[in-house]
Amino acid sequence: MNPAIGITGVLESSVYVDDLDAAEGFYGGVLGLERRVRVDGRHAFFRCGRGMVLTFIPEASRLPARAGSLPVPIHGATGPGHICFAMRKEAMPRLRARLSGAGVAIEADFRWPNGARSIYVRDPAGNSVEFAEPGIWDLEQIE
Numbered sequence: 001m002n003p004a005i006g007i008t009g010v011l012e013s014s015v016y017v018d019d020l021d022a023a024e025g026f027y028g029g030v031l032g033l034e035r036r037v038r039v040d041g042r043h044a045f046f047r048c049g050r051g052m053v054l055t056f057i058p059e060a061s062r063l064p065a066r067a068g069s070l071p072v073p074i075h076g077a078t079g080p081g082h083i084c085f086a087m088r089k090e091a092m093p094r095l096r097a098r099l100s101g102a103g104v105a106i107e108a109d110f111r112w113p114n115g116a117r118s119i120y121v122r123d124p125a126g127n128s129v130e131f132a133e134p135g136i137w138d139l140e141q142i143e
Contacts, residue, residue: 012052015127016061016077020044022124023055030102031085053083080122084130092117095131114138 017023024044028035033046033053042060046053058076065071087095099106099121107128108120116135123129 010051012054013083014054014056014075014077015081015083015123015125016058017055017123017125017127018057019124020055020057026104026123027053027055030099030104048085080126080128082128082130084118084132086134087119087131089117089133092119092131092133095119112136 015023020038020040020043024035024038027033027044027046033048035044036047036052037043037045041057043054043056046055056076058078062074062076064074096106096109096119099119104121106119106121108118111117112135114135116133116138118130118132118136120131121129
């Protein structure tokens with residue numbers, strides 16, 4: 001948090017996908033996030049706690065805004081991105097079981113030097129999806 005300029009946290013995170021149905025199956029189905037908005041061929045947005053996970057088709061997000069629509073600047077990325085979800089320690093075993101039950105391969109499951117745990121998987125578009133105990137960012141132990 002940077003109180004000097006008013007930053008209080010991360011409001012949204014974006015990942016770029018090639019198939020909105022597959023993204024919705026993963027983020028909405030497997031992870032259970034509530035889909036809030038979907039525009040076929042362009043994006044699907046999911047509620048995650050007090051923030052949002054935005055999934056975009058990159059080619060569509062690189063097109064200029066249509067006349068009369070909100071003036072959101074073009075954006076997009078190529079290649080796999082990364083998103084990390086904060087998890088309570090006691091929820092990690094249930095998460096691992098849910099991922100395995102849905103046929104999602106666990107890419108890594110380990111503890112950081114400070115003892116916090118992370119589980120990594122890939123979403124259907126190949127993005128790296130991490131589930132971590134917030135303690136991974138115990139900055140006093142990382143420095």
